[in-house]
Amino acid sequence: xxxxxxxxxxxxxxxxxxxxxxxxxxxxxxxxxxxxxxxxxxxxxxxxxxxxxxxxxxxxxxxxxxxxxxxxxxxxxxxxxxxxxxxxxxxxxxxxxxxxxxxxxxxxxxxxxxxxxxxxxxxxxxxxxxxxxxxxxxxxxxxxxxxxxxxxxxxxxxxxxxxxxxxxxxxxxxxxxxxxxxxxxxxxxxxxxxxxxxxxxxxxxxxxxxxxxxxxxxxxxxxxxxxxxxxxxxxxxxxxxxxxxxxxxxxxxxxxxxxxxxxxxxxxxxxxxxxxxxxxxxxxxxxxxxxxxxxxxxxxxxxxxxxxxxxxxxxxxxxxxxxxxxxxxxxxxxxxxxxxxxxxxxxxxxxxxxxxxxxxxxxxxxxxxxxxxxxxxxxxxxxxxxxxxxxxxxxxxxxxxxxxxxxxxxxxxxxxxxxxxxxxxxxxxxxxxxxxxxxxxxxxxxxxxxxxxxxxxxxxxxxxxxxxxxxxxxxxxxxxxxxxxxxxxx
Ligand SMILES: Cc1ncc(COP(=O)(O)O)c(C=O)c1O
Numbered sequence: 001x002x003x004x005x006x007x008x009x010x011x012x013x014x015x016x017x018x019x020x021x022x023x024x025x026x027x028x029x030x031x032x033x034x035x036x037x038x039x040x041x042x043x044x045x046x047x048x049x050x051x052x053x054x055x056x057x058x059x060x061x062x063x064x065x066x067x068x069x070x071x072x073x074x075x076x077x078x079x080x081x082x083x084x085x086x087x088x089x090x091x092x093x094x095x096x097x098x099x100x101x102x103x104x105x106x107x108x109x110x111x112x113x114x115x116x117x118x119x120x121x122x123x124x125x126x127x128x129x130x131x132x133x134x135x136x137x138x139x140x141x142x143x144x145x146x147x148x149x150x151x152x153x154x155x156x157x158x159x160x161x162x163x164x165x166x167x168x169x170x171x172x173x174x175x176x177x178x179x180x181x182x183x184x185x186x187x188x189x190x191x192x193x194x195x196x197x198x199x200x201x202x203x204x205x206x207x208x209x210x211x212x213x214x215x216x217x218x219x220x221x222x223x224x225x226x227x228x229x230x231x232x233x234x235x236x237x238x239x240x241x242x243x244x245x246x247x248x249x250x251x252x253x254x255x256x257x258x259x260x261x262x263x264x265x266x267x268x269x270x271x272x273x274x275x276x277x278x279x280x281x282x283x284x285x286x287x288x289x290x291x292x293x294x295x296x297x298x299x300x301x302x303x304x305x306x307x308x309x310x311x312x313x314x315x316x317x318x319x320x321x322x323x324x325x326x327x328x329x330x331x332x333x334x335x336x337x338x339x340x341x342x343x344x345x346x347x348x349x350x351x352x353x354x355x356x357x358x359x360x361x362x363x364x365x366x367x368x369x370x371x372x373x374x375x376x377x378x379x380x381x382x383x384x385x386x387x388x389x390x391x392x393x394x395x396x397x398x399x400x401x402x403x404x405x406x407x408x409x410x411x412x413x414x415x416x417x418x419x420x421x422x423x424x425x426x427x428x429x430x431x432x433x434x435x436x437x438x439x440x441x442x443x444x445x446x447x448x449x450x451x452x453x454x455x456x457x458x459x460x461x462x463x464x465x466x467x468x469x470x471x472x473x474x475x476x477x478x479x480x481x482x483x484x485x486x487x488x489x490x
Contacts, residue, residue, distance in 0.1 A: 002043060008294070010045055011052035015060070016294070018053065022062055022073055033063060033071040059375075060382035074386060082259075082397040082410040084233070085442075087204035087223035091244070092439040094215040099208045099436050102421075106430045112467055113450060114475075115430035117257055117406050118322065120454040123376060125320055125369045129356060132364055136355040144351045150343050152178025152328070153351060156358035160328050163361065167289055168303025169312070169330070177329045177342055178349045181322075182287045185313035185329035187213050188345070190248065192337040193281040193311070194219055198247035201240055203232045205408070205437030205446070207257045207285070210250055214439075221439045222246065228399045228408065231261040234270055241278040248281045254298045255288035258408045258437050258448040260401025262298055272304040279309070281334065286314045290370055292403040293378040308332030316357055318405065318452075319370060324353040377405055380455045387469050388449075391476025393483050405452040408434075411479065415445040423478045429471055 002013050021027045034042065036050045043050075054071050057063045063071050106116045137144060151157065157173035164171050179185040186209075194200065196218035202210065204223030214221050222240055225233040232251050240246055251271075254262050263271065275282045284301045292298055302312040311334060315327030326349065331338040342348070360366055384407060388398050397410040411417065417433045424431055432450075434443025453467040 002045065007296075009052075011049045011056060012294075014039070014043060014045065014049060014053035015056040018057060019060065019062060027073050029073050031073045032069075033073065035070060056379075059379040061379070061386040062382060080397045081400055082228050082408060082446075084227040085204050085223075085225050085259075087225065087438060087442055088440045089222070089236075089240075091199040091220040091222045093220055094211050094439045096208065096212045096215050096436070098433075099212060102430075102432065102436055105425060108428075110428055111425075112429045112471055113453060114467055114471065115432040115448070115450065117318070117448075117450050117452065119318070119373075119405070119452040122454050123373060123452070125360070125364065128364050129321060129324075129360060132359045133352060133356045136352055136359065140351075140355065144355070146351075148348060148351055150339065150348050151176065152349055153354040153358060155362075156326070156354045157328075159358050159361035164300075164302075164330075166297045167286065168299035171302075171312075171330050175330055175332065175335065177331060177335070177339055178354055179313075179315075179327040179329050179342065180325045180346065180349055181317055181327040182285055182313050182315040183209055183213070183327070184342075184345070185315070185327045186210060186250070186283060186285060187217070188338050188341045189281075189283045189311035189313060189329060189331070189334070190214070190217055190219065190250070191341055192331070192334045193283075194247045199245060201232075201237055201246050201249040203251055203256060203259070203261075204440075205258055205434065205443050206250075207252060208432075208436045210285070211437075211439055219247075223438060223440060223442075226256075226259060226261065228259045228261055228401075230267060231256060231259075231263040232271075234267060234274060237271075238274055241274065241280060246278075246280055248283060249275055250283040250285070251301070252285045252287070253289070253301045254286055255291060255401050255404025257288070257404065258406050258432070260399045260404050260406060260408065262292075262402055263301070265299055265304075268299060268301045269304040272301060272306075272310065276305075276307050276309055282310045284310050284312050286312060287318050288404040289314065290319050291374060291377060291405060293374055293381075294402065298403075302330065305332075311338070319373065320357070320360060320366070324357060325349070326353050326357045374403070377403075377451060380451045380453075381407065383455050383469075384449065384451045384467075384472065387472035388476065391473050392479050393476075396479075405450060407449045407451060409447050409449065411445045411447075412483065413445055415479075415483065417443075417445055417447050420447070420475070420479055420482055423482070424475055427474050427478075429475060431475065 157176040161173045199220045203226040224236045302310045312330040399408045432448040434446030456468045
């Protein structure tokens, strides 16, 4: 039944219903959808609601229109999701030299950046941000050049505290420390609660930036099995907490990188109870929390933390500007230690970016911008999934995240993704090979793709800020050729 009192528009509800029928295979590839008139009558909605719903499904890449004939389910919309991971269960010392190589390749000009979790500049509110930045400089000609509160500008901390309410957290502005992005927040958090040689429990696969931080703090990592939907295995975490010497645990709570998992509230609460029972600090990275595709913003794990054991980290890098380097950390129990570390590292975060983000949050249209970005990302993700289903080897498994900006692909066992990485570079396409997401160098048959680049149907490799069907066609063909030639991991 359609719910007229729901926050979700009627056309979105209609589209979701049809999408579910396609997913359950009630509607099969090639099937004709009901005519606009028929569906309108069946659901008692207006013609424009049905038209909007069909347009949305087209945007999501699920259906296609045939002139004079009607709407049809697109062919080949099949792909299983990967199973939960099963990493080796011993703590590893970390070596991320391969990550540096991947970074260097991505940095080359004219590369289609499917390998980095970056948005196209066209999707960011750059005109507004630049205008606000000009105003900030004009109205604060002296302040922006002086030392100010080490915790960060009060106006920004106030705005962040307001935004945290959406994530279910009641945090006073005084409890927030502004950092240079999420990276610095995680770095400070880990540094505050560990000492060299300690072991940190992490998701597997996990964001390679976290591995680089662990490596530079001389920490070891214990990889834990992780489900592409539900996140880290609490059962394995409990076993590890009981039997090993775990100093901290670090997870990406919402739409993780690379699996896209989003823990349910129940599991978030269970996780907090677990770490509280063993008195182990939890570093939560919630950088993708605002990028949900449907419903409401998922809660942070921090929302369930009554003892101040969670160190919450986030930033604007995935939503408005990676270059402004504005992030934040809620330290609670470890607040003083984190503040001291921030001060000795770089005293404070630059003021112009802080005031710019504060003004953008307050009245720059952040919510409107997010609504647009989520809609575009959702549609781009569906298009990319469809293109992968169409062009990659049929055994390829693909995640189906409900937010964020990356897809994780699992190719047949023994498929050597590093080889695909090399051949894709010859076409100036970067991918992120699975091996960089694990200290034990697992996931050699996996890769991560960024759906945050502007999608264009006739994607032109001369325009590296966009991707599209053509890019995926090339990648898929390279993967198919590699399989045919039996270039496998030996
Ligand atoms: C999970 C995760 N955390 C942190 C970061 C880095 O964030 P920042 O640019 O704010 O330091 C990224 C960027 O890719 C990420 O995916």
